[in-house]
Amino acid sequence: MLNADSKVDFAKEILALKKAKKAIILAHYYQEPAIQDIADFVGDSLALSKQAASTNADIIVFAGVHFMAETAKILNPTKKVLLPDLAAGCSLAESCSASDFAAFKKLHPNHVCITYINCSAQVKALSDIICTSSNAKKIVESIPLNTPIIFAPDRNLGKYLMHETGRDILLWDGACIVHEAFSFQKLIVLHLLHPNAKIIAHPESETDVLKVAHFVGSTKAMLDFVKNDACTEFLIATEVGIIHQMMHDVPHKTFIPVPAKEDNTCACSECAFMKVNTMEKLYNCLLNETPEIVLSDELIQKAILPLNKMLALSN
Numbered sequence: 389m390l391n392a393d394s395k396v397d398f399a400k401e402i403l404a405l406k407k408a409k410k411a412i413i414l415a416h417y418y419q420e421p422a423i424q425d426i427a428d429f430v431g432d433s434l435a436l437s438k439q440a441a442s443t444n445a446d447i448i449v450f451a452g453v454h455f456m457a458e459t460a461k462i463l464n465p466t467k468k469v470l471l472p473d474l475a476a477g478c479s480l481a482e483s484c485s486a487s488d489f490a491a492f493k494k495l496h497p498n499h500v501c502i503t504y505i506n507c508s509a510q511v512k513a514l515s516d517i518i519c520t521s522s523n524a525k526k527i528v529e530s531i532p533l534n535t536p537i538i539f540a541p542d543r544n545l546g547k548y549l550m551h552e553t554g555r556d557i558l559l560w561d562g563a564c565i566v567h568e569a570f571s572f573q574k575l576i577v578l579h580l581l582h583p584n585a586k587i588i589a590h591p592e593s594e595t596d597v598l599k600v601a602h603f604v605g606s607t608k609a610m611l612d613f614v615k616n617d618a619c620t621e622f623l624i625a626t627e628v629g630i631i632h633q634m635m636h637d638v639p640h641k642t643f644i645p646v647p648a649k650e651d652n653t654c655a656c657s658e659c660a661f662m663k664v665n666t667m668e669k670l671y672n673c674l675l676n677e678t679p680e681i682v683l684s685d686e687l688i689q690k691a692i693l694p695l696n697k698m699l700a701l702s703n
């Protein structure tokens with residue numbers, strides 16, 4: 389296997405390899421700034437899924453976490469899908485094993501299973517319909533009122549959906565380690581220091597944070613909000629990587645990350661899973677065409693059904 393030379397200009401080499409191999413780089417907003425800058429497309433989970441489904445590139449390099457790269461493979465199974473580091477997991481996906489989820493479903497056979505896209509391909513295959521933070525409310529509202537719903541694996545997004553739709557939903561008890569770490573007390577103190585700032589939060593955050601937020605939405609919706617709102621100062625309750633795009637799109641505005649409960653070195657919230665990807669790993673991954681996401685045809689055929697249902701409702 390070829391190895392990367394440590395003196396390599398990664399940005400230049402990645403662009404050359406990308407062109408030579410007819411590859412596309414899809415990146416989530418939580419990736420490090422250099423990766424966002426070199427990507428062909430940066431987006432939230434829904435937009436990235438749509439890009440993955442429609443690309444005619446030969447290779448999809450997914451600069452995100454494992455469940456996102458798996459989703460790309462399910463939606464475009466004839467393409468080679470690469471993830472710079474297979475260790476890029478997700479606490480939500482890990483909280484919900486396929487065997488536990490299957491057993492939970494068995495206890496509630498009349499329920500429709502709406503599953504957040506942050507889950508494994510195996511859990512997707514057991515689900516009736518997938519959602520992302522962009523379309524979750526719409527997906528819940530698509531289920532007839534008399535049909536009971538299971539929502540997995542994020543209990544915070546699930547509670548938010550119960551509040552937004554007025555539906556009683558059976559929740560899986562999972563959470564995002566980044567979004568549940570925000571300190572409500574520190575947020576209130578920060579807002580006292582910046583009384584004109586608007587609080588904007590991702591729905592994976594805990595209920596107390598969501599209750600005081602001026603706006604709640606997916607990463608893309610948060611980005612659109614800071615661009616379109618007249619306010620010039622925002623307290624950001626999501627992974628800190630998104631601030632790179634916010635500063636790029638509206639450089640004259642101020643973005644302050646909401647601090648975590650535990651003091652950490654940067655006093656901001658980084659997703660350690662998202663940050664295992666680096667420019668060097670991205671380069672090596674394109675160079676060697678590994679690590680590759682490999683899923684069985686049988687799994688793909690099952691997992692694509694609830695994903696396609698979501699996409700049909702998301703146009």
Ligand code: 13P
Nearest residue numbers: 432433434520521606607
């Ligand atoms: P969205 O980008 O879809 O809002 O999701 C956030 C997230 O936590 C991805 O892991």
Ligand code: SF4
Nearest residue numbers: 478479564565566659
């Ligand atoms: Fe998973 Fe949370 Fe990281 Fe998103 S931010 S990948 S939900 S652990």
